[in-house]
Structure formats: C-alpha cells, structure tokens
Amino acid sequence: xxxVKITGLRKSYGTVExxxxxxxxxxxxxxxxxxxxxxxxxxxxxxxxxGLEGITAGDIAIGExxxxxxxxxxxxxxxxxxxxxxxxxxxxxxxxxxxxxxxxMARPEIEARVKRAAEILGLTPYLARYPRELSGxxxxxxxxxxxxxxxxxxxxxxxxxSNLDAKLRVQMRTEIRELHQRLxxxxxxxxxxxxxxxxxxDRIVVMDAGHIxxxxxxxxxxxxxxxxxxxGFIGSPxxxxxxxxxxxxxxxxxxxxxxxxxxxxxxxxxxxxxxRPEHLTLSDTGIAARITVVEPTGxxxxxxxxxxxxxxxxxxxxxxxxxxxxxxxxxxxxGLVHLFDAATGARI
Amino acid sequence: MKLIESRATLxxxxxxxxxxxxxxxFPLALLLLNALKPSAQIVANPLAWPEAFRWDNFTRAxxxxxxxxxMLNSATLAGLTIVLVCATSSLTAYVLARRKIRxxxxxxxxxxxxxxxxIQLFLFPLYFGFxxxxxxxxxxxVSFVYTALWSPFAVMLLRTYFxxxxxxxxEAALIDGATPWQVFTRVMLPIVSxxxxxxxxxxxxxxxxxxxxxxxxxxRADSNTAVVSFLLLxxxxxxxxxxxxxxxxxLTLPVIVLFILLQRRFIEGMAGGSVKG
Numbered sequence: 001x002x003x004v005k006i007t008g009l010r011k012s013y014g015t016v017e018x019x020x021x022x023x024x025x026x027x028x029x030x031x032x033x034x035x036x037x038x039x040x041x042x043x044x045x046x047x048x049x050x051g052l053e054g055i056t057a058g059d060i061a062i063g064e065x066x067x068x069x070x071x072x073x074x075x076x077x078x079x080x081x082x083x084x085x086x087x088x089x090x091x092x093x094x095x096x097x098x099x100x101x102x103x104x105m106a107r108p109e110i111e112a113r114v115k116r117a118a119e120i121l122g123l124t125p126y127l128a129r130y131p132r133e134l135s136g137x138x139x140x141x142x143x144x145x146x147x148x149x150x151x152x153x154x155x156x157x158x159x160x161x162s163n164l165d166a167k168l169r170v171q172m173r174t175e176i177r178e179l180h181q182r183l184x185x186x187x188x189x190x191x192x193x194x195x196x197x198x199x200x201x202d203r204i205v206v207m208d209a210g211h212i213x214x215x216x217x218x219x220x221x222x223x224x225x226x227x228x229x230x231x232g233f234i235g236s237p238x239x240x241x242x243x244x245x246x247x248x249x250x251x252x253x254x255x256x257x258x259x260x261x262x263x264x265x266x267x268x269x270x271x272x273x274x275x276r277p278e279h280l281t282l283s284d285t286g287i288a289a290r291i292t293v294v295e296p297t298g299x300x301x302x303x304x305x306x307x308x309x310x311x312x313x314x315x316x317x318x319x320x321x322x323x324x325x326x327x328x329x330x331x332x333x334x335g336l337v338h339l340f341d342a343a344t345g346a347r348i
Numbered sequence: 349m350k351l352i353e354s355r356a357t358l359x360x361x362x363x364x365x366x367x368x369x370x371x372x373x374f375p376l377a378l379l380l381l382n383a384l385k386p387s388a389q390i391v392a393n394p395l396a397w398p399e400a401f402r403w404d405n406f407t408r409a410x411x412x413x414x415x416x417x418x419m420l421n422s423a424t425l426a427g428l429t430i431v432l433v434c435a436t437s438s439l440t441a442y443v444l445a446r447r448k449i450r451x452x453x454x455x456x457x458x459x460x461x462x463x464x465x466x467i468q469l470f471l472f473p474l475y476f477g478f479x480x481x482x483x484x485x486x487x488x489x490v491s492f493v494y495t496a497l498w499s500p501f502a503v504m505l506l507r508t509y510f511x512x513x514x515x516x517x518x519e520a521a522l523i524d525g526a527t528p529w530q531v532f533t534r535v536m537l538p539i540v541s542x543x544x545x546x547x548x549x550x551x552x553x554x555x556x557x558x559x560x561x562x563x564x565x566x567x568r569a570d571s572n573t574a575v576v577s578f579l580l581l582x583x584x585x586x587x588x589x590x591x592x593x594x595x596x597x598x599l600t601l602p603v604i605v606l607f608i609l610l611q612r613r614f615i616e617g618m619a620g621g622s623v624k625g
Binding site for chain 2: 051071072073077079081082087099146
C-alpha cells in the first residue's frame with residue numbers, strides 16, 4: 001500500500017495537449033474515483049499512472065518513488081480493464097497466476113495465492129475453466145482476482161463495470177467496495193458514471209477537458225459544487241441551471257424571477273442560478289410553470305416542467321397527483337440555491 | 349437453430365452443393381479408377397471399369413519415382429519452409445500490426461508488389477547467384493527461396509489476426525511483468541495460433557506442389573522433390589499411364605489426409621482473421 005502523488009502532470013499528443021497540469025494527492029488506502037465526460041482525459045491519466053502512456057511533463061510518485069520512467073511491471077500496480085483483458089487461452093487459475101509466474105514465484109506459493117484470491121471472490125469452482133466459459137460478472141471477478149493475487153501497492157480500475165448489465169453493475173459496485181474495505185489498497189477508479197463515483201469513492205476527482213474541475217468527498221461535491229460544470233455533472237437528474245441577472249432577492253432570466261432563497265450576490269451581476277431537483281418544492285409564490293412530463297420511479301416522482309420556455313425538473317418524495325399540462329408554482333427551499341459567476345462559472 | 353429458408357431454397361442449395369462436390373471429386377475418382385488399370389486400357393477408355401486390378405502400378409510408381417527418397421526431400425523442404433515462413437512472418441506481422449510505422453503504406457505496397465512479381469523474372473539471376481555460392485541442390489537453400497516468395501502473403505494474412513487481438517491484452521501482460529518477447533510468445537502467439545496453422549497449411553501445400561524452382565535448383569537425383577520425380581515418369585515418346593496415375597495418387601494422398609484432419613481448424617482460421625474484434 002502506498003500514497004500516490006501527482007504533480008504538474010501534462011500530456012500532449014503532438015501539438016495537442018490533453019492534460020493541462022494535473023495535481024492530485026491520493027492518501028494511502030484511499031479509494032479515489034476519476035470521473036468526467038468522454039474525452040476529459042481521465043483514462044489517459046490512469047494509463048499514465050499505470051505506465052502505459054508516456055509523461056510529457058510533471059511527476060507521478062507511488063510511495064516514495066517517482067515512477068515516471070519505470071515500466072508498468074516495476075510500478076507495483078495492478079490494473080483491471082473495461083473489457084477484462086483475460087488471456088483467452090489460459091484457465092482462470094493460469095490467468096490469475098500469470099503475473100506471479102512472470103515474477104518467477106515458486107509454484108506452491110502461486111497456487112496458494114490464487115486459491116486465496118479465488119476464495120475471496122467466490123471463484124473457486126471456476127479455476128479450471130476458460131474465460132469463454134464464464135459470464136460477464138465472473139470474468140470481471142477473474143480480472144479483479146488477477147489484480148489482487150499480486151498484492152500490489154495500487155489498484156487501477158478503468159471503467160470496469162461498463163460492459164455489465166445494470167443489475168450486475170450495482171452488485172459488482174458493492175463487491176469492489178467491500179474488497180477495498182477488506183484489502184485497504186490505494187485505489188484509482190475511472191468511470192464516466194457519476195452514480196458509480198458517488199457511491200464508491202472516498203474522494204472524487206471531477207475532470208473536464210484535461211483540467212481538474214473539483215476534488216472532494218462525494219457529498220461535498222454534491223452539496224457545494226465549485227463550478228457550473230461540477231454542478232451540472234454530479235447528480236441525476238442534473239441540477240437546474242438558469243443564467244440571469246441578480247435583481248433584489250431574485251435572479252431575472254427573460255420573463256422569469258427565480259427566488260434566491262437566501263443566497264447573496266450584488267445587484268446587476270450576471271450569474272447562473274442553480275437548484276437541485278429535490279430542492280424545488282410547491283409554494284404559493286415563486287416560479288409559475290406548466291408540467292410537461294411526469295415520471296414516477298416508485299420511490300419518487302420526477303416532474304419535468306416549463307417556465308417561460310425554461311425547462312425545470314423537480315423531484316417529489318411524497319406521492320402526489322401530477323398531470324401533464326397542470327400549472328404549478330415552484331420555489332427553492334431556503335438556503336439551497338447555488339449561484340455561479342456567469343463569466344467564469346465559479347461558485348459565488 | 350431453426351432455419352427460416354423455404355424448402356425450395358434448401359433443395360436448391362443442396363443441389364448446388366452436390367453438383368460442386370461431384371465436380372471436385374470427379375478428378376480424384378478418375379485418378380483412383382485409372383491407377384488400377386493397365387496403360388492400354390486407360391488409353392482405350394479412361395472411364396471404363398478396370399478389367400483387371402493392377403495393384404503393381406503403385407509399387408512400380410513408388411520405386412520408379414523413388415518416392416522413398418523424393419517424398420522425404422519434399423517433406424523436409426515443406427517442413428523447413430513452414431518453420432521459416434511462420435517464424436519470420438509472425439514476427440513481422442506483429443510489428444506491422446502493433447507499432448506505429450509511418451511508412452506502413454509504402455511497406456504494404458512493397459509486400460503486395462512482391463506477391464505479384466512473376467518468379468520467372470528473377471529465376472535466372474537467382475540461379476547464377478546460388479550456383480556461385482554452391483547452394484544448388486541444397487534443400488535448405490530452396491526453402492529460403494520459398495520463404496522469400498511466400499512470406500509477404502503470410503505477413504498480410506497474419507497481420508489481420510494480430511489486429512484482431514485487443515490491445516488491452518498486451519497491456520495487461522506488460523503490467524503483469526511480461527517482457528515484450530514474453531508478451532509475443534506467451535500471449536500473442538497462442539491467440540493467433542489458428543492463423544499460424546492456416547499459414548502453415550497453405551505454405552506446406554505450396555511447397556509440396558511447387559515445381560519450377562524445385563526443378564531448377566534441385567537437379568541431382570538424390571535432391572529431387574516428389575513433384576519433379578513424378579514428372580520424370582512420363583517419357584518423351586511413351587508413358588505408362590497406369591503408373592503415372594498411381595504416382596499422382598500417392599503424391600496427393602498426404603495433402604488430402606492432412607486437410608481432412610485439420611479442415612475444421614483450417615476453416616476456423618480462415619474465417620477468424622476476417623473479423624476485427
């Protein structure tokens with residue numbers, strides 16, 4: 001186990017820079033999730049930690065060692081790939097033991113380690129099978145088994161659950177989390193799924209176009225997004241974001257007056273007004289809107305509405321009768337309005 | 349699995365397949381039939397049933413064509429060529445499939461170009477070169493010529509197999525601590541083995557059947573290949589057709605047996621490389 005320290009990391013392909021100076025400190029044993037939309041550079045960053053991509057500038061240190069120029073095999077890491085990357089011609093046991101064999105470990109020791117890992121992951125009955133004879137979830141477990149037999153300092157996961165169906169994904173999410181709590185190995189996990197990020201991470205690193213948008217604990221990101229990008233990215237359905245000008249106790253956008261709900265900004269400033277769907281409630285005064293679509297999920301009701309051509313989403317936990325075309329008045333709960341500078345996108 | 353095709357389509361398909369099967373098997377049947385007849389009867393009517401079975405056609409063919417010796421030469425030549433072609437082309441194909449090579453297009457044109465160049469074009473210069481180096485009548489030397497001739501084809505075929513292997517497998521192996529050579533031998537080669545088997549079969553067949561180069565470079569009686577010694581059975585003015593038919597059957601038999609044994613993997617191999625994963 002070890003901490004991972006990334007300082008001033010840059011990556012260019014020819015003249016195109018894809019990572020613009022990344023700084024992250026990952027504490028020993030922490031589960032860090034890199035999350036962001038496609039093309040934000042999160043996978044590139046992970047591959048640079050693994051040693052599969054070269055470093056243009058900056059440093060990556062694992063433990064006490066700067067590993068910039070070390071090949072992947074000497075970085076003491078293990079990686080789980082999106083498509084599992086199991087060796088199709090080797091059995092489950094041989095797949096898991098391959099790294100140990102490469103390290104010239106004695107056969108009894110290899111067998112013991114593979115057996116222990118298989119027990120942890122519930123793979124014991126499948127050790128003699130080939131990857132093609134396994135289901136998606138089992139293959140994913142073998143890929144994890146291949147990582148844990150090596151007892152590495154850092155686990156790297158590259159969107160490991162993307163190929164699984166929704167139900168299995170939720171199950172594996174819990175298993176990976178349990179595995180981490182059991183082994184307490186420093187973990188860097190890449191995903192584009194913000195739910196995965198929220199549920200699994202000790203800390204989330206939100207990335208946007210080669211920059212870090214925000215680093216923090218899941219709820220910290222949810223409750224206090226540092227900028228418009230994080231506000232819109234974290235949370236599902238996404239936060240309602242409307243650009244307008246501050247006038248008194250409201251933000252004016254077209255014909256709409258959006259209540260500030262206690263938030264403060266100087267008059268005349270151009271801002272982005274943001275409220276999470278579950279923080280909109282029915283009220284006597286506020287934003288008059290017409291319901292367009294009602295989506296009951298069972299545990300809650302998602303109400304899509306339009307107020308002066310502005311789409312808004314509200315979530316209600318209690319059962320109510322809503323119908324498309326119905327007129328409602330929505331207002332943000334006090335103290336739960338987020339304001340961002342319209343020009344920079346930064347939180348006010 | 350239930351077929352959706354109508355009965356008529358099915359009947360037509362089978363009719364076409366049966367017709368093609370007959371077309372394919374007819375020469376072989378003719379060969380078998382005439383290999384058991386005396387020469388005079390073949391000339392009279394090649395399609396007639398043998399009046400008397402002449403099994404000695406086979407024994408005479410075996411001894412006259414010196415198949416004991418020449419088939420061994422052919423097998424050695426084919427074996428050497430297979431090993432050389434598979435070794436060189438798998439390495440080349442891997443590099444061409446994986447490393448980013450800027451002049452890859454030029455190289456492809458070069459490789460394709462070499463497959464279209466007729467052997468007659470460089471047969472003489474090659475012969476004089478080999479003669480000066482004292483390599484005429486050497487099976488090993490001829491296997492080098494074959495390797496040079498057929499490697500481009502093998503490279504092009506194997507490259508598609510290597511391209512179909514996901515890159516993550518190599519990366520996983522690198523992280524697992526394998527050296528690039530170990531990645532190649534322990535991960536890539538086993539995965540593309542159907543492709544290598546296909547190449548081995550095709551190259552084996554080519555070199556077993558090759559005539560012009562073998563005739564030019566292997567002139568001494570004890571270095572002839574089976575195909576060349578087979579040709580020598582037919583005389584200028586008269587030929588024992590029964591013996592020739594028997595020899596032809598003996599010559600094709602190893603190839604047929606090999607294909608029947610490996611046909612399944614061969615077809616898998618031919619189809620496997622075509623789909624990029």
